[in-house]
Amino acid sequence: MEKDGQFADFDEDSTFKDCLGRAVLESTRNFVVQFGEESAEIAFDFQADAIEALLNSSSPAERPVRWINIWAPHRQKDILNLLGNHYKFSPRLLAIVGSDPPESKTQQDKPVGRFKAKLYRKDDIEVATTGMSLDLPRSPRKSALHDISHYALARQMINYQSHDVGAQFLCVGANWIHELKPLFNENDPEKVSEGRQKRLYSWLFICDDHTVISLHEHPGQVEDKEDLGAIRANTLSVLSQLSKLGTADPISMQTVRQALKLDPAQAHPGLEGASLLFYYLFDDWRAVYSTVATYHKRLDELQDAILGEVNRKANSSPNLQIIPRLHLLGRQIRQNQHLYEGYKNLIKRILEPKTTMAHGTSPSRTPTGFSTAPGSRGVSLALSATQRFERLSDRLELLILSETKEFLAEKDALVSTYFNINAQKDTEATARLTRSATLLAKLSVLFLPVSLMTSYFSVQIKDLEGVYTTQDYWYSFAVLMSISFLFLFFFSRLLMYVTETLDAWVKKVSHSGVKYMTKKFRQRDEEKS
Structure with a gap:
């Protein structure tokens, strides 16, 4: 050189x-x-x-x-x-x-x-x-x-x-x-x-x-x-x-x-x-094209991460980094969209x-x-x-700008999908908690008669000393447990039916009462007039 x-x-x-x-x-x-x-x-x-x-x-x-x-x-x-x-x-x-x-x-x-x-x-x-x-x-x-x-x-x-x-x-x-x-x-x-x-x-x-x-x-x-x-x-x-x-x-x-290999006529x-x-x-x-390829790759990675949330275990926390990554990616895509629109305007001015x-x-x-x-x-x-x-x-209009619009739409769809998946996960977790609470309530109903029976057998009363044996206790335990188990399932359904029926009756009576009172007030107003 x-x-x-x-x-x-x-x-x-x-x-x-x-x-x-x-x-x-x-x-x-x-x-x-x-x-x-x-x-x-x-x-x-x-x-x-x-x-x-x-x-x-x-x-x-x-x-x-x-x-x-x-x-x-x-x-x-x-x-x-x-x-x-x-x-x-x-x-x-x-x-x-x-x-x-x-x-x-x-x-x-x-x-x-x-x-x-x-x-x-x-x-x-x-x-x-x-x-x-x-x-x-x-x-x-x-x-x-x-x-x-x-x-x-x-x-x-x-x-x-x-x-x-x-x-x-x-x-x-x-x-x-x-x-x-x-x-x-x-x-x-x-x-x-x-x-x-x-x-x-x-x-x-x-x-x-x-x-x-x-x-x-x-x-x-x-x-x-x-x-x-x-x-x-x-x-x-x-x-x-x-x-x-x-x-x-x-x-x-x-x-x-x-x-530069032009026609000889070119002066x-x-x-x-x-x-x-x-x-x-x-x-x-x-x-331009490497940036578009990078955006496409990052959207694919985020899509895999979001769809992977479906198989996330209930005891694990959601991936909180997905939303910041989507935010950064969306901002970069919007910035480059403005840049490419500016290039298109410059080309128009050049021509x-x-x-x-x-x-x-x-x-x-x-x-x-x-x-x-x-x-x-x-x-x-x-x-x-x-x-x-x-x-x-x-090319800027048909390839780059249209692609960036699709990227932004896909980013918004990924955000919506992420929140929908987490909402579904939360709903499933709430349903599991409800079932667990119901099971605990049923178990308490199941063992409540047995607890009362055990308390009765443990009471120190002179007239009852030596009357009941251990065999009597276990017979009573088996009978009460069986009856409680049967009533636990059948009575729960009956209770649900009775509750719904009572709610319907209350609504009907309240509606009739309001209608009757309204009719009486109207009649009184007509008599006064």
Whole structure:
């Protein structure tokens, strides 16, 4: 790999491997790739003077597309100012992309151990004891109005997005969700908090000179190198496939350089490359589809846990962690639903210049091939990229948004099923307690005559001394026990019949009495009148 700010052949094997390794380092600040159909070159960690020289020089004809990627833009404000002045960013846009993110300490989701989980289950609601608190993810809160900034709004509102256009650029900004590696075993049924996601804000610019600029929010302190790789996964995927040595499976294939093989009649081959690069940087399908797959898996696990409550023994407590897990999952699904709806709206805004052209005058075309609609609505994308954005919008609506709605409906159904199962369990337990109480009452009725007989035989009366023998006692015991046993079952049914009959008679008599008294009062009122 060459020194900082010096280009190297990206199609060379050693350079390719070094670049992919350097791109996942936290110390890497930026890189620039210039590529065409036949060649590509890359350089890392540009200083401001090198960026200025690069902007003042035109791209080589054999490498017409340029990609400038910057991580932690708030630490490279001198470069941002150069880019803003060159492409005529508005002062507000330039100030926003260079704003400092709020300092935040990384909070890790802590798993709940088996011992603590058992203590948690033994809490007694009746005596208001609490076993442990749930470490639920907390949303950041601001104490004063002057503390509100761009990043604070982006963290508080997941669908906070921006869309800016200028005479020389088109810019979109949004939150992107990155699925991180779990800190503990996903198959552990004792956990309360689930899933690790990192939400970061990114900007994408496409300029009228075939330059694409990507700016990414600083993720803060990242302890695990794999987490940083997961955050930069889509950027690394696009970067690797800009080299002829890059490979990918058919689903994740991102054809940027291959699309530069255009018709000889095409006057501006860089238009396809820049437009497709802009699209693939926007379409971070890994985070979207991996998140949906994770939600599906977690719903299946919760469904198994809830249906397992049917076979729960009566002497064991219900799984109190199911409801917190469903709450966390439902909140994450709703947040991502808002995020995907925002993506769909952004795509609509990106395609707006084309819609404007269809209804009005023909667009003007810049010397580099980009078209601008009337009213300086910014650059327009190539037809191939526009079609991809339209298909992406359809996929978001038909696959992602419809799936999230089904997830929310299934989550609500699982909550209802969980409470119905527990209500049925409680009903069965109440019925068992009622049967036990009835059995105890019957046993007391069964042994009451025997107790009275035993008391009679134990009374010290002189006239009865020597009259009764042990044999007389046991004969009397057998007779009374048999009679009590017979009366216990037959008389209980008779008592139920008599009770119901008496209740019916009482209701009938009371109804007749009320009717008779009402009739008498009416007759008296008529006689007085």
